[in-house]
Structures are given as C-alpha cells and as structure tokens.
Amino acid sequence: xxxxxxxxxxxxxxxxxxxxxxxxxxxxxxxxxxxxxxxxxxxxxxxxxxxxxxxxxxxxxxxxxxxxxxxxxxxxxxxxxxxxxxxxxxxxxxxxxxxxxxxxxxxxxxxxxxxxxxxxxxxxxxxxxxxxxxxxxxxxxxxxxxxxxxxxxxxxxxxxxxxxxxxxxxxxxxxxxxxxxxxxxxxxxxxxxxxxxxxxxxxxxxxxxxxxxxxxxxxxxxxxxxxxxxxxxxxxxxxxxxxxxxxxxxxxxxxxxxxxxxxxxxxxxxxxxxxxxxxxxxxxxxxxxxxxxxxxxxxxxxxxxxxxxxxxxx
Amino acid sequence: xxxxxxxxxxxxxxxxxxxxxxxxxxxxxxxxxxxxxxxxxxxxxxxxxxxxxxxxxxxxxxxxxxxxxxxxxxxxxxxxxxxxxxxxxxxxxxxxxxxxxxxxxxxxxxxxxxxxxxxxxxxxxxxxxxxxxxxxxxxxxxxxxxxxxxxxxxxxxxxxxxxxxxxxxxxxxxxxxxxxxxxxxxxxxxxxxxxxxxxxxxxxxxxxxxxxxxxxxxxxxxxxxxxxxxxxxxxxxxxxxxxxxxxxxxxxxxxxxxxxxxxxxxxxxxxxxxxxxxxxxxxxxxxxxxxxxxxxxxxxxxxxxxxxxxxxxx
Numbered sequence: 001x002x003x004x005x006x007x008x009x010x011x012x013x014x015x016x017x018x019x020x021x022x023x024x025x026x027x028x029x030x031x032x033x034x035x036x037x038x039x040x041x042x043x044x045x046x047x048x049x050x051x052x053x054x055x056x057x058x059x060x061x062x063x064x065x066x067x068x069x070x071x072x073x074x075x076x077x078x079x080x081x082x083x084x085x086x087x088x089x090x091x092x093x094x095x096x097x098x099x100x101x102x103x104x105x106x107x108x109x110x111x112x113x114x115x116x117x118x119x120x121x122x123x124x125x126x127x128x129x130x131x132x133x134x135x136x137x138x139x140x141x142x143x144x145x146x147x148x149x150x151x152x153x154x155x156x157x158x159x160x161x162x163x164x165x166x167x168x169x170x171x172x173x174x175x176x177x178x179x180x181x182x183x184x185x186x187x188x189x190x191x192x193x194x195x196x197x198x199x200x201x202x203x204x205x206x207x208x209x210x211x212x213x214x215x216x217x218x219x220x221x222x223x224x225x226x227x228x229x230x231x232x233x234x235x236x237x238x239x240x241x242x243x244x245x246x247x248x249x250x251x252x253x254x255x256x257x258x259x260x261x262x263x264x265x266x267x268x269x270x271x272x273x274x275x276x277x278x279x280x281x282x283x284x285x286x287x288x289x290x291x292x293x294x295x296x297x298x299x300x301x302x303x304x305x306x307x308x309x310x311x312x313x314x
Numbered sequence: 315x316x317x318x319x320x321x322x323x324x325x326x327x328x329x330x331x332x333x334x335x336x337x338x339x340x341x342x343x344x345x346x347x348x349x350x351x352x353x354x355x356x357x358x359x360x361x362x363x364x365x366x367x368x369x370x371x372x373x374x375x376x377x378x379x380x381x382x383x384x385x386x387x388x389x390x391x392x393x394x395x396x397x398x399x400x401x402x403x404x405x406x407x408x409x410x411x412x413x414x415x416x417x418x419x420x421x422x423x424x425x426x427x428x429x430x431x432x433x434x435x436x437x438x439x440x441x442x443x444x445x446x447x448x449x450x451x452x453x454x455x456x457x458x459x460x461x462x463x464x465x466x467x468x469x470x471x472x473x474x475x476x477x478x479x480x481x482x483x484x485x486x487x488x489x490x491x492x493x494x495x496x497x498x499x500x501x502x503x504x505x506x507x508x509x510x511x512x513x514x515x516x517x518x519x520x521x522x523x524x525x526x527x528x529x530x531x532x533x534x535x536x537x538x539x540x541x542x543x544x545x546x547x548x549x550x551x552x553x554x555x556x557x558x559x560x561x562x563x564x565x566x567x568x569x570x571x572x573x574x575x576x577x578x579x580x581x582x583x584x585x586x587x588x589x590x591x592x593x594x595x596x597x598x599x600x601x602x603x604x605x606x607x608x609x610x611x612x613x614x615x616x617x618x619x620x621x622x623x624x625x626x627x628x
Contacts, residue, residue, distance in 0.1 A: 172560075198512045198559050205561035209568065245512050246486075247519035247590075254523065276561075 010123040011098040012158045014056050015187050015220060021274065021312045022188070022222055022285025024100065025050055025305050026059030028293075029087035032080040039082070043091035053305045055097055057126065059190070059287060060084035062102040066133045066240075075236040076292065085116060088125075098124055100160060100190075105146035106132035106139040113141055114149040117157060126158035128190055147184045155185050163189040163221060165199040166243050168206065175207040179216060188220040190287055193237060195244045197269055201276050208280040222285040223273055225266040227304060228252060229259035229297045236291055263300050270308050286312075324437040325412040326472045328370050329501050329534060335588065335626045336502070336536055336599025338414065339364055339619050340373035342607070343401040346394040353396070357405035367619045369411055371440065373504070373601060374398035376416040380447045380554075389550040390606065399430060402439075412438055414474060414504075419460035420446035420453040427455055428463040431471060440472035442504055461498045469499050477503040477535060479513040480557050482520065489521040493530060502534040504601055507551060509558045511583055515590050522594040536599040537587055539580040539622075541614045542566060543573035547606045554605065577614055584622050600626075 014022065030042050050058065063081045067074055084101050092099065101120075105113060117127070129150065131143035141149075150159055161181040168174035178189060194200045200223060211218040228234050234252055238244060244252075248265060252258040270286055277284035286308050290301040328336065344356050364372065377395045381388055398415050406413065415434075419427060431441070443464065445457030455463075464473055475495040482488035492503060508514045514537060525532040542548050548566055552558060558566075562579060566572040584600055591598035600622050604615040 196512070198510070198561070202560040205564045209564055246516040247512070250519045250523055 010121075010158070011057050011100065011126040012122065012187070014098070015158060018217075018220070018283040021283075022056050022220055022287075023054070023305065023309060023312065024057050024059050024190075024222060024285060024287035025053060025055050025301075026061055026224070026287055026289040028061045028063055029082040029084050032082050034082070039087070039091050043087070044094065047092070047094045049302055050095075050305075053302070054309055055305070056285070057098040057100050058092075058095060059100045059128075059289070060088055060102060061289075062104045062107070062130070064104045064107065064133055068133065070239055070241075072239060075232055075239055098126060100126045100128055100158075102128045102130055103146070104130050104132075105141045105143055108141055110141045110145060110149060113146055114152060117150055118153040120157055122156045122158065126160060126188075128160035128162065130162055144184075147181075151185060158187055159185045160188045160190055161186040163191050163203065163207075164241075165191060165194060165196065165203045166241055168203040169196075169199045169243070172206070174203055175210045178207055178219075179210060179214065182216065182219055186219060188222060188285075190222045191224050192240065193226045193242045193289070193291065194223050194269060194273075195237065195242055195248060195265070197272055198245075199243060200269075200273060204273070204277055204280060204282055204284075208282050211282075218282045220283045220285055221277065222287045223269070224287040224289055225269060225304065225308075226289050226291050227259060227266060227297055227300045228262040229292070229294060229300065231258070233292045233294070233297065234258070240291065259296060259300055263304055266304055267307055267311070270311055274312065324435075324472070325371050325414065325440040326436065326501070328412070329472060332531075332534070332597040335597075336370050336534055336601075337368070337619065337623060337626065338371050338373050338504075338536060338599060338601035339367060339369050339615075340375060340538070340601055340603040342375045342377055343396040343398050346396050348396070353401070353405050357401070358408065361406070361408045363616055364409075364619075367616070368623055369619070370599070371412040371414050372406075372409060373414045373442075373603070374402060374416065375603075376418045376421070376444070378418045378421065378447055382447065384553055384555075386553060389546055389553055412440060414440045414442055414472075416442045416444055417460070418444050418446075419455045419457055422455055424455045424459060424463060427460055428467060431464055432467040434471055436470045436472065440474060440502075442474035442476065444476055458498075461495075465499060472501055473499045474502045474504055475500040477505050477517065477521075478555075479505060479508060479510065479517045480555055482517045483510075483513045483557070486520070488517055489524045492521055492533075493524060493528065496530065496533055500533060502536060502599075504536045505538050506554065507540045507556045507603070507605065508537050508583060508587075509551065509556055509562060509579070511586055512559075513557060514583075514587060518587070518591055518594060518596055518598075522596050525596075532596045534597045534599055535591065536601045537583070538601040538603055539583060539618065540603050540605050541573060541580060541611055541618060542576040543606070543608060543611045543614065545572070547608075547611065548572070550605055573610060573614055577618060580618055581621055581625070584625055588626065 062084050065078045129146045132139045255261045288301050288305040290297045379392045443460045446453045569575045602615050602619040604611045
C-alpha cells in the first residue's frame with residue numbers, strides 16, 4: 001500500500017489544485033548593509049504594494065555572486081543581500097500568504113541547512129533548493145545532499161526546483177532532470193527568466209510527453225517573467241544566462257521605450273505559455289521578478305503581475 | 315553599380331506596390347515521364363483550382379536531386395520533373411497571371427541560361443535564380459555568373475533570390491547576403507519553408523535594421539509555408555533543411571491529425587509574420603507550397619492560400 005500522503009497545508013494546498021495557475025512574485029532581500037530601521041519600512045512598503053495582487057506566494061531569492069559562472073564583467077555589481085530566511089522571519093510578519101524561500105545550497109553547511117528545513121512552518125514556508133551555479137564553486141552542500149536532508153526532515157516543506165529552458169536547448173535533457181527531481185520529492189518547478197518562447201515551449205513539450213510515457217503526473221511549471229527597461233538590464237539578463245532572441249534584442253536596443261516593449265513581450269509570453277500548457281495538460285504558473293532594483297522596473301513588474309492576474313481570471 | 319531600374323511590367327508592377335502583401339502559390343512541374351496528353355489535363359485542373367485564389371503569381375520550381383546536400387536517405391524518392399519553363403510555355407497558356415520560374419543555375423550552361431533569360435516576356439515571367447545546393451555539386455553556372463548573365467540581358471525580368479532563416483541561425487549573415495543580392499538586381503526574396511517563427515523573425519529583424527543603417531529600401535520578403543500531413547512529410551521537410559522546433563515536432567508526431575495541426579501553425583505563422591513585418595516596415599508576402607504530391611496535402615495548401623488571402627484582406 002502506498003504511504004498515506006500527509007494532508008497538504010499552506011502552499012502545499014495550493015499545489016494540490018492543479019487546474020488554477022500559480023501566481024508568484026519574487027524579491028531579492030535588501031542589501032546586507034541596510035540600516036535595521038530601514039528594513040521594516042522596506043518590508044511594509046513591499047507588502048502594501050503586493051497585497052492587491054492576490055498572489056499565491058511571495059518568492060524570496062537567495063543571491064549568489066555567480067561571477068564564477070561567467071567570465072564577463074557583471075553588468076550590475078554584486079551586492080551581498082540579507083539572508084531571505086532572516087528577512088522573512090524578522091521583517092515580513094505582515095505578509096499573510098505563504099513565502100517560497102530559495103536556498104542556494106552550496107552556501108550552507110549540511111547541519112545548518114537541515115536545522116533550517118526542520119524549523120520552518122510548512123503552513124507558511126516552501127523552499128526551492130538550488131545547486132551551485134558552476135562546477136567550480138566552493139560547495140558546502142551539494143544539491144543531492146540537500147534533497148536528502150529535506151527528506152530527513154520528513155519531506156514536509158513543499159519542495160521546488162529550478163528548470164532551465166536554456167539548458168534544455170543545449171543538452172535536451174532538462175525534462176529528464178525534472179523527472180529526477182520529482183522522484184526525490186520536488187512538487188513544483190520555477191524557471192529562470194524566460195524571453196525565448198520557443199525554448200520554453202520545447203521544454204514544456206518534452207516534459208509533458210515524458211510524463212505521459214512514464215505515467216507521472218506533471219508538476220506545476222512556473223515561468224519567471226521580468227521586464228527590461230534599459231540596455232543595462234538587457235545585458236544583465238544575458239549575463240545571467242537568459243536567451244533573448246535576436247529579433248527581440250534588436251527591438252529592445254532600437255526602442256525608445258524598451259520597458260513598454262519588454263512588458264508587452266512578457267504579457268504575450270504569459271498568454272501564449274498559458275494556452276500551450278493548458279493544451280498539453282501541464283499545470284503552470286507565472287513568477288514575476290525585477291532583475292534590477294530600478295524603481296520604474298519594479299513598478300512595471302507589479303503592473304505585469306496585475307495584468308497576469310487579469311489574464312488568468314478571464 | 316546597381317543596374318538602372320527599367321519601367322516595371324507584369325510582376326514588376328506588383329513589386330512596385332510595397333504596401334500590399336504578395337500572394338504566391340508554388341508548384342513542382344509534373345514528372346518528366348508524364349504522358350503528353352496528361353500534361354494539359356494536369357495544367358487545366360491546376361489552373362481551375364488556383365484561379366479563385368487571386369494570386370499575384372504562380373511559382374514553378376526547378377527541382378534538383380539535392381541528395382549531395384544531405385547524406386541521409388531522401389524520404390520521398392527523387393523523380394525528374396519537367397523543366398518549369400517548358401511546362402509553362404507548352405501547357406500553362408490558360409494561366410493569365412504572371413509566373414515566377416525558378417532556375418537552379420548549376421544545371422544550365424551559361425549560354426543556354428542567357429538565351430532563356432533573353433527570350434522571356436517580362437510582362438509574364440519573373441525568375442528566381444538559385445545557386446547550387448551544395449559546394450560539391452557539379453556546377454555548370456555559378457550564381458554570381460547567372461546574375462551577370464541576367465544583367466547582360468538588360469535586367470528586364472523581375473529577379474528574385476532565396477533567403478534562408480536556417481542559414482541565418484547558423485551564420486547570422488543572411489541579411490548581408492540579401493543586401494549583396496539586392497545590389498546586383500534582386501527585387502524580391504522567397505524563403506525556404508518556414509516552421510521556426512523565431513528564426514524567421516530574427517532574419518526579418520536583422521535585415522530591416524541593416525537596410526535602415528545603409529539607407530537601402532527593403533525588398534519584398536516572401537515566406538514559404540507548407541502544410542505537413544504525415545510523419546513522412548515532416549521527415550522530408552527536415553531532410554530539405556527546414557528547422558521544425560522541438561515542441562512542434564512533438565505535437566505533429568503525437569497528433570491524430572497532423573494536417574490540421576500544421577495548417578493551424580501555418581495560419582498562425584502568417585498572421586504573426588505579417589504583423590511583425592508591418593511593424594518593421596518590410597514589404598512581405600506568402601508563398602504556399604506542398605512539398606509532397608499527396609492529394610490531401612495539396613488540397614489543404616489551396617485552403618491555406620485562401621485563408622491567407624482572407625487574412626491579408628482584413
């Protein structure tokens with residue numbers, strides 16, 4: 001007899017509903033050097049801004065330098081950010097919905113990661129475990145080990161993993177990796193920022209047919225979308241490994257208003273990916289982030305999340 | 315030096331109108347072994363079928379074996395076809411609109427090609443000169459030589475050239491090649507069959523911005539679309555060098571009705587490319603062909619050409 005599935009709580013309850021798309025918004029916590037009195041103010045402003053969006057969860061990223069991954073100069077300088085778990089615990093008490101806290105597992109000692117996983121309230125917190133950004137990174141905990149630690153804590157926190165269409169375009173095995181991650185407990189996937197719709201659809205398609213062949217129920221696949229208001233932000237997206245098709249790169253480079261152009265492209269992508277996933281029976285969702293901390297880009301991100309809410313309610 | 319533009323006639327008049335999209339339909343002439351009495355019957359049936367489409371021109375292909383281009387087995391066996399110029403001259407008298415006759419220039423002796431070019435009525439005939447399909451082909455006339463011969467005959471026939479988004483994806487210089495072909499007299503381009511919309515848009519975009527930078531008026535870019543009613547046809551398209559995105563290949567392979575699915579994809583492609591070209595100010599058009607000679611695929615091609623006519627009239 002199969003083990004009884006524990007009654008889902010928090011974000012897990014949301015994941016159990018496969019027919020309603022997920023709506024996430026992600027933040028990078030404030031820089032580590034932020035004055036303590038400013039942190040609560042930033043948290044309050046953020047909560048007030050995001051509250052009307054009716055999100056299923058707020059995503060908090062765990063930023064790594066990643067400069068070992070890319071020899072080119074990082075377009076935005078790396079700034080150490082506050083630990084997302086600390087920012088959540090100390091300042092986001094006013095946020096009533098679940099949070100999804102990323103863990104770049106290579107940064108943590110196994111014992112610390114395990115006790116963090118054990119201490120979280122599955123009614124409030126889900127996690128996305130992310131492996132090292134490069135094989136050259138100094139790694140304290142590997143991804144497979146982190147997944148074991150999660151199992152050791154009773155597999156209670158809803159567990160997410162990353163899915164990367166760009167890697168699929170290079171190696172055409174990302175759907176196999178996803179199924180491997182599902183086999184150890186992953187119940188949702190979040191992509192990196194998507195600007196190449198064909199590559200995103202290629203991954204959805206290979207994943208959907210692989211699930212059918214193996215009799216596996218597909219997990220939610222959440223596409224991350226990000227507006228791009230300047231050539232610097234475009235350069236940063238590309239530095240992060242995001243593939244922007246030539247035509248769109250040309251358009252943004254020649255545009256008087258790249259913010260609006262990229263916003264429109266994100267809205268088009270959301271509509272097209274929603275239709276595509278529905279057709280293939282893959283539960284899906286969208287995660288809106290701003291890769292820069294420029295005010296106009298953050299404001300456009302909030303508008304985009306609102307537009308996606310409206311699109312999905314239609 | 316660019317040749318002086320003569321007063322346009324026939325298809326040339328149509329090309330002078332940059333704001334109305336071109337609508338073409340292409341045929342491979344009947345096999346060489348066809349009985350003479352059957353040729354007229356085939357021509358009459360074809361004309362009757364195409365007449366209601368209101369085409370700007372009928373394209374007649376000049377088929378080469380091309381097996382030197384691809385070491386894989388040709389999915390449909392190569393059958394020698396009637397020379398398109400002969401088929402036109404002897405059997406298509408009932409076709410009132412212009413024809414665009416392809417010339418695979420490597421097949422012809424320079425003197426023969428030149429006299430053919432000189433003998434055509436520019437009010438009725440345009441040509442597309444196509445270079446050898448592989449560098450290993452035995453070549454009687456090279457493309458540059460054929461272009462010179464065309465100039466020697468007074469540059470009277472409207473001259474088209476091929477444009478290949480797949481080559482652009484590999485080498486990113488197809489827009490430069492196009493500008494080079496324009497400089498020697500090309501006034502329109504026809505692509506090979508398009509199934510990868512991103513790659514087609516990449517080429518349009520690089521071409522449009524290159525034209526702007528160099529102060530050149532873009533020439534009509536005609537996208538070839540072809541339905542695909544079976545896995546054999548899909549295989550043949552790929553053998554011909556057409557890039558079908560993974561997601562679409564999966565869809566067609568798993569479909570109960572690939573003909574309808576590919577038809578829908580062609581219609582979507584036409585709408586999206588039309589909008590894209592209009593936005594970038596590139597005059598455009600569509601050419602519908604059936605790469606197989608199966609009846610259902612030919613009938614679906616005729617329906618597709620009708621749907622494109624309706625789309626462009628909206």
